[in-house]
Amino acid sequence: MVERKPDSAQIRDFLAGLEKQTWLRRGERDWWPKFVFHYTDLLNAVSVLRDGCLLSRNLAEQQSKLVVSSGSRRELARTDSAITNCVRLYFRPRTPTQFYAEGIQSRDSLSRSRYPDAHCPVPVFFLFDSTAILTRGDCKFSDGGLNSPSYRILSTAAELALLPWKEIYHNSWVNYTPVIAHRRNAEVIVPDRLDLGALRFIYCRSAAEKETLLSLLPSRVRHRYQRVILATSRTTLFEKRHTFVEEVRLSSRSARFTFSPDTKSPGPFHLRVELVDQSGHRYYSEEREFQANGSLSLNIPGSMSEYSICLRLDEHVAYRNSYYEEMGIPF
Numbered sequence: 311m312v313e314r315k316p317d318s319a320q321i322r323d324f325l326a327g328l329e330k331q332t333w334l335r336r337g338e339r340d341w342w343p344k345f346v347f348h349y350t351d352l353l354n355a356v357s358v359l360r361d362g363c364l365l366s367r368n369l370a371e372q373q374s375k376l377v378v379s380s381g382s383r384r385e386l387a388r389t390d391s392a393i394t395n396c397v398r399l400y401f402r403p404r405t406p407t408q409f410y411a412e413g414i415q416s417r418d419s420l421s422r423s424r425y426p427d428a429h430c431p432v433p434v435f436f437l438f439d440s441t442a443i444l445t446r447g448d449c450k451f452s453d454g455g456l457n458s459p460s461y462r463i464l465s466t467a468a469e470l471a472l473l474p475w476k477e478i479y480h481n482s483w484v485n486y487t488p489v490i491a492h493r494r495n496a497e498v499i500v501p502d503r504l505d506l507g508a509l510r511f512i513y514c515r516s517a518a519e520k521e522t523l524l525s526l527l528p529s530r531v532r533h534r535y536q537r538v539i540l541a542t543s544r545t546t547l548f549e550k551r552h553t554f555v556e557e558v559r560l561s562s563r564s565a566r567f568t569f570s571p572d573t574k575s576p577g578p579f580h581l582r583v584e585l586v587d588q589s590g591h592r593y594y595s596e597e598r599e600f601q602a603n604g605s606l607s608l609n610i611p612g613s614m615s616e617y618s619i620c621l622r623l624d625e626h627v628a629y630r631n632s633y634y635e636e637m638g639i640p641f
Contacts, residue, residue, distance in 0.1 A: 312507075313447035320467035322441050328475065337481055338546050339402075345437040345510065346399040346444070346498045349408060351378035352432035352519065352627065355512070356526045359535055364436070364504045367394045380411045380430035389457045396499035398456070399443070401478055403435065403547045406491045407455075413552025414602075414623050419575030431626040432554065434523060435513040435547060442508035444470065448501055455495030463499075481546070512539045515548045518555040518567075518629050525618075525631045553577070553602045553623065560633040562613050567621060567629065569602040576603035579623040583608060588616040 315321065328334065329343040348364060357375050358364055368391070370376040410423060411430040420426045443449055453473055454461045464470070477493035480486070512535060514520040520541040524532055542548070552575045557568040565583075569576075581600035585593040595608050602623060610617065615635040621628050 314445050315447055315449075315465070315467075317467040318445035321445050321470060324467060324471050325440055325444070331475075333476065334479060338544075339479055339481060342402050342479060342546075344440055346401060346440045347403050348397075348399045348436045348438070349403070349412075349430065349433045350436075351380055351430050352434055352523060352526070353377040355434035355436075355523060358436070359506075359512075359527060359531050362506055364397045364506075366396050366502055367398075369395075369502060378430070380428060383427055385425070385428070385457045388459075393456045393499065396501050397504040399438065399498040399500075401451075401496050401498065402494065404481070404549060405495050407495060408433070409549055409551075412549045413554060413573070413575070414579070414626050414628060415552045415575045416577045416579055417624065419552065431623075432519055432522070432628065433515065433548065434519075435511075436506075436509055437511040437513065438504075439508045439510050443498060443500070443504075446500065449498065451498045452496050454492040456497050456499070458492055458495075460492070510538065513544075513547060514539065514541045515550065515554055516556045516570075517541045518558045521558065521631045522555075522627065522629050553579070553628075555621070555629045558629055558631065560619065560631065561610070562615055562633070562635050563610050565608045565610060565619055567606045569604065569606070571603070573603060577601045577623075580625070581606075582622045582625070584620045584622075585610070585614075586618045587614055 325343050329340050334340050350358065354377050357377060361375070365373065365375055367376065407428070410425045411428040412433050414431045415423070415429060420429060444451065450463050450465045451470065452461045452463055473496065474493055477490055478496045480490050480494060514523055520539060523539060524536060527535070550570060550572065553573040554570050555567055556570055559566045578599045578601055581596060581598055582594070583596040585595050587593070593611060595611070600606070600623070616633065618632045620630040
């Protein structure tokens with residue numbers, strides 16, 4: 311049983327009132343106060359769902375659960391170990407941290423980035439009930455990014471109400487300043503680990519990435535979470551500035567991949583597509599340099615009725631799924 315804060319009722323009332331604020335209802339942000347947000351790479355998300363909890367960075371590293379590290383080493387070096395011993399969530403999506411890390415970026419694109427080692431190729435968002443998290447006795451929050459030298463750690467309902475919400479939820483380039491960037495990165499922290507009891511939704515960037523996540527989950531885990539795993543076109547959740555697979559059409563004869571048309575880093579990537587037939591035989595259908603700014607069509611050798619397919623860009627899993635040909639019903 312999770313211990314609750316003595317001012318839980320006041321926290322609940324404040325959050326209910328915050329989403330009704332007129333200034334927040336403009337720009338499709340009125341749903342943000344319902345949740346606190348955690349994003350991580352697809353492969354980490356599989357581990358989280360399999361284990362049933364989020365781990366702090368330090369615990370995840372100790373247990374070899376951090377498959378993809380999307381944080382900048384420079385920024386992590388500035389972060390106190392007391393913070394990296396916590397599970398970290400945000401009050402909002404589309405933080406400055408996410409802006410630099412999200413999407414499959416080519417080597418050239420990363421070399422030109424402000425944070426060239428901050429890379430979350432296939433982000434998956436976990437949306438937790440904000441009231442359930444913020445009323446936990448062990449939950450604290452900040453008024454800005456926890457990798458900066460100027461943040462405060464807070465915990466009460468009165469402190470929550472006094473946070474600079476217009477700056478935290480700021481969502482345009484108008485009057486964008488270092489202070490706004492700091493506020494947008496305001497965080498929610500829980501020590502060591504966080505179970506998924508307050509998890510409400512899991513969002514993927516596209517239908518193809520949803521299919522990939524579901525295909526990577528063990529069947530028992532997929533059955534448990536598939537109703538809350540969704541694909542979204544919301545521009546208030548993902549940046550969608552860099553390459554990703556939007557849609558895939560599989561058949562017994564071909565596989566057609568459609569990539570995001572607006573990517574700012576189309577490549578070149580090293581493309582590798584691997585096919586595995588129902589007997590476990592592996593085919594390497596394609597391996598070459600590739601510009602991901604349109605679509606890709608591949609022939610399936612031998613017209614297979616059942617196979618698994620995995621597409622990688624610079625060794626990042628961009629798509630994975632299995633195909634089973636529907637059998638006709640004899641009459």
